[in-house]
Amino acid sequence: AQTVTQSQPEMSVQEAETVTLSCTYDTSESNYYLFWYKQPPSRQMILVIRQEAYKQQNATENRFSVNFQKAAKSFSLKISDSQLGDTAMYFCAFMASNTGNQFYFGTGTSLTVIP
Amino acid sequence: DAGVTQSPxxxxxxxxxxVTLRCSPKSGHDTVSWYQQALGQGPQFIxxxxxxxxxxxGNFPDRFSGHQFxxxxxxxxxxxxLLGDSALYLCASSPGFGGYTFGSGTRLTVV
Structure with a gap:
C-alpha cells in the first residue's frame, strides 16, 4: 500500500518570500509519479507540478519547484516570490505507473500568504 | 472548452x-474517477x-456504486x-492515463 504524509497542517509566508512545503511517502513501487495539487476555496484540485520518479532532475514550473529525494522518499514543494493567490490547501499525491488509476493524497497543508 | 462539471x-x-451525484467529463476525456474528501482530509479514491x-x-463499501454512460x-x-458519508465528492476525468482534470465537487451533508 502507498501512504503519503504531510506533517505541516498550516503554514504562512509573507508576500514575495519563499516557502517550502514538506511531503514524504512510502511505497514498494519502483516506477511512479508524484504531484502537488492546489485546492483553493473554489474546491477544484489544480495541478501545480508533477515529477516522474525515474527522472533525477527536479521539476520546475515558473515559481514552483520540487526537491525530490527518491532514496529518502521525500518530495517537497518550494514556492518562490509568494503571491496572495497562492493562498490555498496544498496536497501532495502519489500515483503508481503500473496502474495509473488512482491518486493517493496526503492530508494537506493550508498555506496563507500574508500581505 | 468546458472542464469537468459536477452537479449538484x-x-x-x-x-x-x-443520493445520486453526477459528473460530466472534460471534452475528449473517456475515463472518470470519483474521490471522497472528508473535512480536513485529502481525497480518497472510490x-x-x-x-x-x-x-x-478503492476501499469503500458496496453502498457506493457508480455508472458510466x-x-x-x-x-x-x-x-x-450515514452521517460519516458527509464529505466533498470530487470527480476527475482523464483521456485514458494521465492528464487528470478535477471538478469543483459536490458537498454532501447527511443529517
Missing part, C-alpha cells in the same frame, strides 16, 4: 436516504470508470446514507 454543488440528505465499466475500486458522463450513487 451542494445537497443535504437524511440518514438512510439514497472507483474509476472506463468504457462504461468499473475498472478499479456512453457519452462518458458518470454517476455516483450512495445508498443507506
Amino acid at each position: 454543488t451542494h445537497l443535504i440528505k437524511t440518514r438512510g436516504q439514497q 472507483f474509476q470508470y472506463y468504457e462504461e465499466e468499473e475498472r478499479q475500486r 456512453p457519452n462518458y458522463s458518470s454517476e455516483l450513487n450512495v445508498n443507506a446514507l
